[in-house]
Amino acid sequence: MTDVPTLPPFAAIIVAGGQGLRAGQPVPKQFARWRGKPVLRHSVERLAAAGASHIVIAIPEGAEELAAEAVGDNAAVHFVTGGVTRQQSVFRALDALKEQGPAHVLIHDAARPIVPVAVVSRLLAALAENAGAIPVLPVVDSLAVAGENVMVGSADRKSLRRVQTPQAFRYADILAAHEAWDDRSAAGDDAQVLRAHDGTIALVQGDEALHKLTFAEDFMNDAPSVRTGMGYDVHRLSDGEELWLCGIKIDHPRGLAGHSDADVGLHAVTDAILGAVGKGDIGQHFPPSDLQWAGASSDRFLAHAAKLAAETGYTVGNIDLTLICEEPKIGPHRDAMQARVAAILHVAADRISVKATTTERLGFTGRAEGIAAQAVATLVLAA
Numbered sequence: 398m399t400d401v402p403t404l405p406p407f408a409a410i411i412v413a414g415g416q417g418l419r420a421g422q423p424v425p426k427q428f429a430r431w432r433g434k435p436v437l438r439h440s441v442e443r444l445a446a447a448g449a450s451h452i453v454i455a456i457p458e459g460a461e462e463l464a465a466e467a468v469g470d471n472a473a474v475h476f477v478t479g480g481v482t483r484q485q486s487v488f489r490a491l492d493a494l495k496e497q498g499p500a501h502v503l504i505h506d507a508a509r510p511i512v513p514v515a516v517v518s519r520l521l522a523a524l525a526e527n528a529g530a531i532p533v534l535p536v537v538d539s540l541a542v543a544g545e546n547v548m549v550g551s552a553d554r555k556s557l558r559r560v561q562t563p564q565a566f567r568y569a570d571i572l573a574a575h576e577a578w579d580d581r582s583a584a585g586d587d588a589q590v591l592r593a594h595d596g597t598i599a600l601v602q603g604d605e606a607l608h609k610l611t612f613a614e615d616f617m618n619d620a621p622s623v624r625t626g627m628g629y630d631v632h633r634l635s636d637g638e639e640l641w642l643c644g645i646k647i648d649h650p651r652g653l654a655g656h657s658d659a660d661v662g663l664h665a666v667t668d669a670i671l672g673a674v675g676k677g678d679i680g681q682h683f684p685p686s687d688l689q690w691a692g693a694s695s696d697r698f699l700a701h702a703a704k705l706a707a708e709t710g711y712t713v714g715n716i717d718l719t720l721i722c723e724e725p726k727i728g729p730h731r732d733a734m735q736a737r738v739a740a741i742l743h744v745a746a747d748r749i750s751v752k753a754t755t756t757e758r759l760g761f762t763g764r765a766e767g768i769a770a771q772a773v774a775t776l777v778l779a780a
């Protein structure tokens with residue numbers, strides 16, 4: 398656990414008034430789902446968790462129901478109808494906070510769902526000496542001034558910064574600046590409004606996590622935070638074979654016959670992981686007809702499934718495997734099996750469970766003609 402710093406009290410405003418048509422979603426992007434919940438709810442929850450006493454959200458006219466549904470039940474939140482311009486929307490939200498009269502206010506764009514508490518902390522700290530503070534990032538690319546499809550000049554990137562939100566202000570100063578603002582001109586953000594009113598604005602370190610969701614790809618890349626897959630496998634017990642189970646060689650009169658080393662445990666886990674990320678099954682990746690896999694160690698199949706999962710953005714949360722057999726006894730090997738599977742997957746051993754059962758001498762497993770295995774894999778979206 399990282400320590401959550403104690404922050405000075407503050408209120409927050411979220412500007413959610415845009416139509417967000419560029420994002421290609423059926424509803425304005427601030428109400429669309431992203432990483433399992435509406436975009437707007439992410440920043441509401443993060444600002445509330447950082448300690449915002451009140452959260453005023455400026456929404457489009459007629460969007461009350463959509464907004465209430467997007468935010469969920471939250472006593473700290475209330476809505477105002479936004480204006481024609483961003484500046485008007487913020488002004489209305491500032492006005493709605495007059496009664497509370499907070500010392501500090503954070504003004505944030507709904508399209509930036511991830512609000513790191515460290516950034517909030519830096520912003521509020523900077524308000525001790527300044528009327529405003531904004532998170533910025535350096536410009537890493539060189540810059541061209543564009544004319545009609547031709548470059549007409551350049552700019553020194555070292556003197557320029559990319560500006561993010563939330564932006565933090567002393568409430569009285571930003572309210573006065575908005576009251577004095579010429580309503581007919583557009584303001585890109587609230588720092589520009591305060592600057593026009595002679596307020597000093599500190600630059601604090603921003604965070605790439607504050608990335609603004611803009612285009613349809615931001616939503617297409619959306620993915621569930623947890624995925625589950627299952628795997629099942631059976632191999633025949635034969636004389637004259639080595640017995641490999643869960644990557645462990647077991648001293649036993651008979652071994653498993655079949656594709657590769659016929660390790661049913663690893664095959665079931667491999668299929669569970671492939672299933673969780675929708676990447677087919679073990680037979681597609683390593684066909685039994687392909688001679689290069691004859692007698693191969695199944696470690697590599699499992700490692701390959703984990704690699705495919707990682708490429709999809711997932712890591713193993715946990716694995717639960719059940720071996721179904723009359724023989725051998727699994728208990729004496731359980732710890733070694735869990736450790737081996739964990740090592741192949743590069744996870745802690747406590748994320749791997751190996752269980753065993755018999756079938757009361759019923760069926761092919763009961764007659765010790767073969768061993769069956771079933772596995773469930775839970776994969777989590779990598780941070």
Ligand code: MG
Nearest residue numbers: 630656661664
């Ligand atoms: Mg198999």
